[in-house]
Structures are given as structure tokens and as C-alpha cells.
Amino acid sequence: MRKFFLALVAAALGSLALAQSGRLEIFSWWAGDEGPALEALINLYKQRHPNVTVENATVTGGAGVNARAVLKTRMLGGDPPDSFQIHAGQALISTWVVADRMEDLTPLFTQEGWMNRFPRGLLDMISYRGRIYSVPVNIHRSNVMWFVPSRLREWGVQPPRTWAEFLTVCRTLQGRGLEAPLALGENWTQQHLWESVALGVLGAADYANLWNGRLRFNDPKVIEVWNTFGRVLDCANRDAAGLSWQHAVDRVLEGRAAFNIMGDWAAGYMTTTKRLRPGEGFGWAPSPGTAGVFMMLSDSFGLPKGVKNRANAVNWLRLLGSREGQDTFNPLKGSIPARTDGDPARYNAYLQSAMRDWRTNRIVGSLVHGAVAPEAFQSQFGTVLEIFLSARNAQAAGNAAQAIATQVRLGQ
Amino acid sequence: MRWLKNRDTLYGFLVILPSLVLLGIFVYVFIFQTFYTSLTDWGRDPAQALALDPQLRFIGLDNYRELFTGFVDVRFRQTLVNAFFFTIFFILGSLLVGLGLAMVLDRSPRGEGFFRTIFLFPMSLSFIVTGTIWRWMLQPEGGVNRLPTLVGLPEGEFAWLTSREQIWQVSWNDLPFITALVVGAILIFIAIAAFRGSENRRAWIATGSAALLLLWAFTLGRNLQPLPYDEMHGFNLAFIGIILAAIWQMSGYTMALYLAGLRGIPEELREAARVDGASDWQLYRRVILPLLAPITLSAMIILGHISLKIFDLIFAMAGADNAPTDVPALLMFITTFRANQFAEGAAIGTILLLLVAIVIVPYLYSQLKSEVRR
Numbered sequence: 208m209r210k211f212f213l214a215l216v217a218a219a220l221g222s223l224a225l226a227q228s229g230r231l232e233i234f235s236w237w238a239g240d241e242g243p244a245l246e247a248l249i250n251l252y253k254q255r256h257p258n259v260t261v262e263n264a265t266v267t268g269g270a271g272v273n274a275r276a277v278l279k280t281r282m283l284g285g286d287p288p289d290s291f292q293i294h295a296g297q298a299l300i301s302t303w304v305v306a307d308r309m310e311d312l313t314p315l316f317t318q319e320g321w322m323n324r325f326p327r328g329l330l331d332m333i334s335y336r337g338r339i340y341s342v343p344v345n346i347h348r349s350n351v352m353w354f355v356p357s358r359l360r361e362w363g364v365q366p367p368r369t370w371a372e373f374l375t376v377c378r379t380l381q382g383r384g385l386e387a388p389l390a391l392g393e394n395w396t397q398q399h400l401w402e403s404v405a406l407g408v409l410g411a412a413d414y415a416n417l418w419n420g421r422l423r424f425n426d427p428k429v430i431e432v433w434n435t436f437g438r439v440l441d442c443a444n445r446d447a448a449g450l451s452w453q454h455a456v457d458r459v460l461e462g463r464a465a466f467n468i469m470g471d472w473a474a475g476y477m478t479t480t481k482r483l484r485p486g487e488g489f490g491w492a493p494s495p496g497t498a499g500v501f502m503m504l505s506d507s508f509g510l511p512k513g514v515k516n517r518a519n520a521v522n523w524l525r526l527l528g529s530r531e532g533q534d535t536f537n538p539l540k541g542s543i544p545a546r547t548d549g550d551p552a553r554y555n556a557y558l559q560s561a562m563r564d565w566r567t568n569r570i571v572g573s574l575v576h577g578a579v580a581p582e583a584f585q586s587q588f589g590t591v592l593e594i595f596l597s598a599r600n601a602q603a604a605g606n607a608a609q610a611i612a613t614q615v616r617l618g619q
Numbered sequence: 620m621r622w623l624k625n626r627d628t629l630y631g632f633l634v635i636l637p638s639l640v641l642l643g644i645f646v647y648v649f650i651f652q653t654f655y656t657s658l659t660d661w662g663r664d665p666a667q668a669l670a671l672d673p674q675l676r677f678i679g680l681d682n683y684r685e686l687f688t689g690f691v692d693v694r695f696r697q698t699l700v701n702a703f704f705f706t707i708f709f710i711l712g713s714l715l716v717g718l719g720l721a722m723v724l725d726r727s728p729r730g731e732g733f734f735r736t737i738f739l740f741p742m743s744l745s746f747i748v749t750g751t752i753w754r755w756m757l758q759p760e761g762g763v764n765r766l767p768t769l770v771g772l773p774e775g776e777f778a779w780l781t782s783r784e785q786i787w788q789v790s791w792n793d794l795p796f797i798t799a800l801v802v803g804a805i806l807i808f809i810a811i812a813a814f815r816g817s818e819n820r821r822a823w824i825a826t827g828s829a830a831l832l833l834l835w836a837f838t839l840g841r842n843l844q845p846l847p848y849d850e851m852h853g854f855n856l857a858f859i860g861i862i863l864a865a866i867w868q869m870s871g872y873t874m875a876l877y878l879a880g881l882r883g884i885p886e887e888l889r890e891a892a893r894v895d896g897a898s899d900w901q902l903y904r905r906v907i908l909p910l911l912a913p914i915t916l917s918a919m920i921i922l923g924h925i926s927l928k929i930f931d932l933i934f935a936m937a938g939a940d941n942a943p944t945d946v947p948a949l950l951m952f953i954t955t956f957r958a959n960q961f962a963e964g965a966a967i968g969t970i971l972l973l974l975v976a977i978v979i980v981p982y983l984y985s986q987l988k989s990e991v992r993r
Contacts, residue, residue: 272939276956282669302959306670394940446759448781448941581665586957590694593942597783610691616665 230260231519233508234281234288236274238265240475244539251535252526259519264288270395270576282308287511289520295343295505297418298577298585300335303509310510311338315521321528324546328570332578333507341507342528345542348471348561349573350403350502356490358462366466366492370407370435373466373495377442380465387444390464392455394448397440398575398592403468404436405429407496411569418572418579420618424608433601453480460489468494470504470576474557475541485557501568504576505545583615650972657682657965668959675962682966688845695967696791698947700852702974705862705946706926712866713922714915717873722903724874725881735878739871746868750935753864754780757936779860780937780944788853792844799836803829857943861933865926873918880914881907916982923978928971947971 572578756762806829813822955964
């Protein structure tokens with residue numbers, strides 16, 4: 208018993224002596240391929256703060272589908288992790304910020320001099336009523352079209368620049384016996400395709416207007432998006448719903464399809480897993496009609512109110528926003544830094560081109576990956592897609608999307 | 620307080636008190652809380668959805684009205700139809716396969732113990748394992764679709780888990796009418812059976828209710844239109860694969876039940892029937908199957924509540940987002956934890972509870988009654 212008390216006193220004194228000791232719990236869904244990237248960041252943190260025990264709480268599941276459910280039960284139960292991963296934008300704001308569960312990080316941004324280090328468009332996206340609520344770690348691009356350059360030369364076609372061109376190319380290839388020129392995967396990859404079609408058909412300004420409520424989903428312009436989407440789907444493989452996004456990329460690499468539209472984690476898959484050289488083994492272009500526009504999604508970390516180890520969590524955020532932190536994490540994750548001053552030498556050819564575009568292009572946010580629409584809309588968008596696919600009725604899909612937008616108060 | 624005087628009763632009560640309290644809190648209070656949540660607007664206002672202390676407004680049965688008649692909740696209605704067809708085919712399939720296997724094993728073939736173990740084995744797996752194995756086999760380009768190539772036939776093309784084809788489509792607006800017809804038919808059947816058994820009171824009650832119901836169906840029921848337009852729902856062919864996997868898993872269990880039942884039928888009964896000149900078919904039809912009826916009922920109840928609540932099997936086989944294979948339990952999860960519509964999710968949960976109760980409560984009632992009689 209005496210030993211126990213001695214240990215307790217020692218522990219208490221110890222924690223007084225070292226201000227930066229204790230624990231830090233990081234909650235994320237980076238478990239599989241992204242595990243090493245997160246590990247590198249944690250190691251960097253441990254170098255700087257050797258007395259802090261880092262608990263790496265991960266919940267597997269692509270795009271955090273399971274992690275976000277677990278996070279909600281923890282937050283509702285009053286047990287917030289010290290810092291959690293969340294898609295930058297509405298996924299954070301309309302779920303956690305409006306519910307008053309997050310701390311304002313604007314002081315951290317000014318104190319660290321980050322206001323000029325992140326692009327304006329991105330800062331707008333992570334702000335609510337002028338205050339900033341999360342630190343973006345990486346940037347992925349959603350509107351990228353992937354292909355194999357040598358195969359396109361063989362078929363004698365160019366990467367299409369508009370959706371009209373795409374449909375022509377599609378018919379040409381189908382005429383040459385390529386049944387499904389576009390490779391497509393399961394449900395969410397179809398929504399992913401939809402956002403690229405919407406951006407290409409509407410243009411950046413009207414696309415942005417969809418999310419601030421100025422353009423309604425049953426507007427003829429948006430109905431036209433669904434019509435185009437339907438024609439694009441006719442170019443795709445019919446067994447799509449059973450394939451993962453990797454399967455869809457494989458079809459392009461095997462020559463069973465010419466194009467695939469997927470976020471640029473596909474580049475990471477092709478370079479790391481398939482050992483292909485960017486530019487030779489695979490090529491890329493902005494998805495049709497979206498040249499000059501960068502549809503982004505980003506993983507960010509925020510600071511929930513009422514956490515147990517606030518000081519450690521703030522240090523964690525400080526590391527995430529730093530140039531060194533971002534340049535440590537992103538080459539391993541296969542994404543580009545959210546800061547505009549990353550060191551290009553540490554990135555491969557694809558990522559370098561994405562970094563150039565990130566600095567110069569107009570920035571819009573992704574729907575499927577939580578940047579522009581609240582979770583309530585995003586997750587019910589699957590139902591809208593279902594309504595469209597069951598009858599190929601563009602007007603019904605537009606009406607359903609507008610009904611959901613009204614119900615979840617999109618853009619208000 | 621007389622019963623307290625008996626010390627045994629007192630001790631008995633004290634011993635079960637902790638579990639009574641725990642059960643009361645963790646089952647019944649939570650059921651009540653879920654039901655109450657389903658009557659609020661929790662989730663409609665994003666600012667309140669995940670607040671530390673959400674302010675909820677009481678909105679009555681509005682969530683239920685939305686689910687059954689709302690324009691965007693078409694997916695929920697389809698999940699109800701899916702659950703219905705899944706339950707029917709899953710129960711029928713498991714019972715038939717289980718009975719068949721039991722009848723074969725009942726003839727005590729060589730290696731009976733071996734086969735019994737083999738057939739019972741799938742039941743020891745969790746639905747997640749079953750789902751994962753069958754997902755591999757039912758991939759569009761793998762397993763089952765490749766089977767025909769072994770005998771030189773062209774490869775199968777059916778999209779097992781993702782097909783969008785629907786058969787037996789019915790408009791949602793016709794459902795009240797059709798339900799009334801079906802229930803009416805059942806009541807008439809009960810009435811006829813009761814007349815034959817000369818249980819006159821029961822027969823008249825059944826006839827009366829059937830007449831009332833059918834009268835309602837043909838007059839007012841025809842005009843009851845939940846939706847202003849026709850919305851077609853039917854049996855999704857993508858469910859065939861799920862039904863196969865579920866039957867594969869559970870038919871061993873029904874086999875075990877039936878086998879126990881068959882072994883419980885005294886040999887004298889069979890011999891007596893044979894002496895009377897009954898053929899094999901007549902033996903089964905007139906003697907054995909009627910004796911197995913209670914087992915069929917228990918099996919139906921157990922399978923029925925599994926199939927209505929099914930979540931893990933489909934989650935593993937097709938994922939939560941694959942709409943053609945959606946069921947209410949999956950939709951409840953998506954609605955609650957992805958779309959943050961907590962009240963609507965609670966409403967789906969309450970409807971599920973009611974559906975299961977329809978299956979379970981009459982069974983419990985009859986069980987309890989027969990136990991008291993004993």
C-alpha cells in the first residue's frame with residue numbers, strides 16, 4: 208500500500224515538473240496504406256515532445272465511413288478524442304462546428320503565420336462565420352482522368368477536353384470493339400464521377416452556386432448534368448457496382464477500358480502498388496471540361512471542446528500545419544501539402560504537377576468527400592443516384608436532390 | 620404481501636432482482652427512449668444534431684409519416700419490401716432444405732454422423748464470415764459465374780449482388796388493398812378450418828372480421844392513397860445471392876431441429892401406418908409431417924426474427940451502400956450515423972421492433988399459455 212502511494216506521489220510530482228508530458232489521443236481512419244504516413248508524423252511529434260505518450264486510435268474503413276460513426280458515439284457520450292481527423296469543409300462545419308463542439312483555431316493560424324501559407328479558397332472552405340476550425344494536412348484532387356498514354360496512341364485518340372468530346376471518343380472506341388471505354392466502380396465512385404460531370408457541365412461558378420443555394424437542383428442546367436451523366440454511364444462497364452476503385456483502375460491498366468475518373472490517390476496506387484512511372488505507365492488530365500479548376504478534398508484535424516490534453520493537442524496541430532510536418536506526411540500518403548510552399552523535390556512527377564495546379568487553379572470543393580455539402584446531404588445523395596439509376600429519370604433525380612437540399616437546409 | 624412470508628420466494632426474488640433491474644434499464648428503458656426519440660426532430664436542425672445537450676422538439680408521428688409517404692424516403696419503402704421477400708424466401712428455403720436433409724439422414728445412411736456435422740457446420744460461422752465467403756463466390760467475374768465453364772458452357776453473366784432488375788412490381792398505393800385481401804383470405808381460411816372442427820364461436824368471429832375487412836378493402840381501402848403518384852416496388856433479383864447464402868448458413872440448423880423431431884416420432888406409429896397399408900408418401904403426408912408442425916412453427920419464428928433484423932450478412936456481402944440489397948436495419952444505421960438523422964433512424968428502429976414483435980409475441984403468448992396449462 209505504501210509503495211502504491213509513493214508511486215502516486217511520484218507520478219503527481221512528475222506531471223508537475225514536466226509541463227509537456229502526459230498523453231495525446233489522435234483519432235483517425237488512416238490504418239491501411241496510409242498507416243506509414245501517419246506513423247511518420249507521430250514519430251516527428253515524439254521527437255519534439257518526447258515525454259508525451261501518443262495513442263493512435265484508428266478505425267478502419269475507406270473515407271472514414273466507420274470512423275465517423277464511432278466518433279459520433281464518443282462525442283455524444285462526452286468523451287472527445289484530443290484531436291480527430293475529418294474531411295475539411297462542411298463535413299466538419301455542418302456537423303461539429305454548428306453544434307458548437309469545436310474550438311476556434313484562428314488564433315493559432317495568426318500566431319503561426321499560416322494565413323498567407325494556405326490558399327484563400329481553402330481557408331474560406333474551412334471557415335465558419337469568419338473563424339477557422341481545422342488544420343488541413345493534405346490535398347487530394349477529385350477531378351482527374353487517368354489513362355495509359357501508349358494505349359491511347361494505339362487507339363489513335365486524344366484525352367477528351369469536354370464531355371461532348373468524351374462521348375465522341377467513347378463512340379469511336381466502342382466502334383473499335385472496346386465495349387466499355389470508361390472504367391467505373393461501386394456506388395461512391397459513381398457519385399465521384401457525378402461531381403466531375405457536374406463541374407464540367409456547369410462550370411466552376413455554377414458548381415459553387417449549387418452549394419450556397421443560389422442554383423437549385425431542379426434547375427434545367429442541373430437537369431442537363433443528369434442527362435450528360437446518363438450518357439457517360441452508357442460508356443461504362445455494366446458490372447460497375449461490384450468493383451472497388453482499384454479494380455476500376457486495373458481495367459484501364461489492363462487495356463479493358465480507356466479512361467477512369469478518380470481522385471489522385473489513384474496515382475499513389477499506380478506508383479506504389481503497381482510500380483508504374485507517372486507519365487509513362489499512366490497519364491492524367493483534368494476530367495473533361497474542368498481544366499483550370501482544382502476540385503479539392505482535404506483531410507484536416509480539429510480541436511474538440513473539452514479535451515483532456517489540450518496543450519498536447521495544440522502542439523499536434525502546430526506540427527500538422529508546419530511545412531516540415533506536411534512535407535513529411537504527404538510524399539508517403541501520395542497527396543500534396545495544403546500549404547503552397549511545399550518542397551517539390553520531395554514529390555513525384557504527378558504530385559509536382561498537382562502542386563503547380565494547386566497554386567494557380569481556381570479551387571472548388573468535392574461533394575462526395577465532404578468539402579461542400581453537409582453529411583446529411585452527402586450521405587442521402589446516394590438515394591438520389593439510386594432514383595436516377597432505377598429509371599434514368601433526370602427530372603426525378605433533380606427533384607429528389609432539391610427536396611433533400613431543402614430538408615437539410617443546404618447553403619443556409 | 621403474503622408471498623413475501625415464504626422465505627424461498629423472497630430469496631428467489633432477491634436473486635433475480637439485479638438482472639430484473641439491469642434488463643429493465645438496458646432493454647426496456649432504452650426501447651422507450653428510442654421510441655421517444657422517434658417522436659422528436661433530433662437531426663433536422665444540424666446545429667442541434669450533435670450538440671452536447673441537444674434541444675429536441677416533440678413533433679409526434681411526423682417521422683413515421685415522412686417514412687411512409689415522403690418523396691425522398693422511397694428507399695425506406697423499398698427496404699420494407701426487400702425485408703418481406705427476403706423473409707419469405709429465406710424461411711421457405713431453410714425449412715425445405717432442412718426438412719429434406721433431415722429426411723435423408725433419418726434413414727440412417729452410412730456416415731450419418733459425418734454428414735450431420737457437415738450440414739450443421741455453416742451454422743457455427745458468423746454471418747460476417749459467411750458473407751465474406753459468398754461475396755467472393757458471387758463476384759461478377761468469379762466463382763459461381765465461372766461454374767458453367769467447367770462443363771464447357773459460356774460464363775454466367777448474372778450480377779448476383781448488384782443487379783437492378785425487379786420483378787413482381789406493385790405500386791405502393793395498392794399495398795393497403797392487397798394487404799387487406801391477404802389478411803381477409805387468411806381469416807376465411809381460419810373460419811373454414813374452424814367450421815370443420817365445429818368450433819362455432821371461433822368460426823363466426825373469423826367470418827365476421829373477414830367480412831368487415833373485405834368490405835373496408837373494397838370501399839374505403841381502394842381510396843386510401845399514401846402517395847399522390849404510383850411508386851413501384853418489387854423483388855430485387857440482387858437478393859437471390861443473399862438468400863442463397865442465408866439458406867446455406869441456416870438450413871443445417873433447421874435440419875437439426877427436424878432430425879430431433881423425426882427421431883422423437885415413435886417407431887410404433889410408423890409401423891402401425893405401414894400395417895394399415897400406407898405408402899411412404901402417405902406416411903409422411905398423414906403421420907410424420909403433422910407431428911412435425913410444432914417444430915416448423917418454432918423454426919419459422921426463429922428464422923423470421925433473424926431475417927427481419929438481418930444486418931451483418933448483407934453488410935459483409937454487399938456493403939451498406941449497395942441500394943439493391945438494402946434492408947431496414949442497414950438503412951437505420953446509415954440514416955443515424957452517416958446522415959445524422961437520429962430521430963428518423965429511431966423511427967426505423969421502432970418499426971423494426973414492431974415487425975419483429977408481430978412475429979415473436981404470438982409465439983411467446985402461445986408458449987406461455989401452454990406452459991401454464993402444463
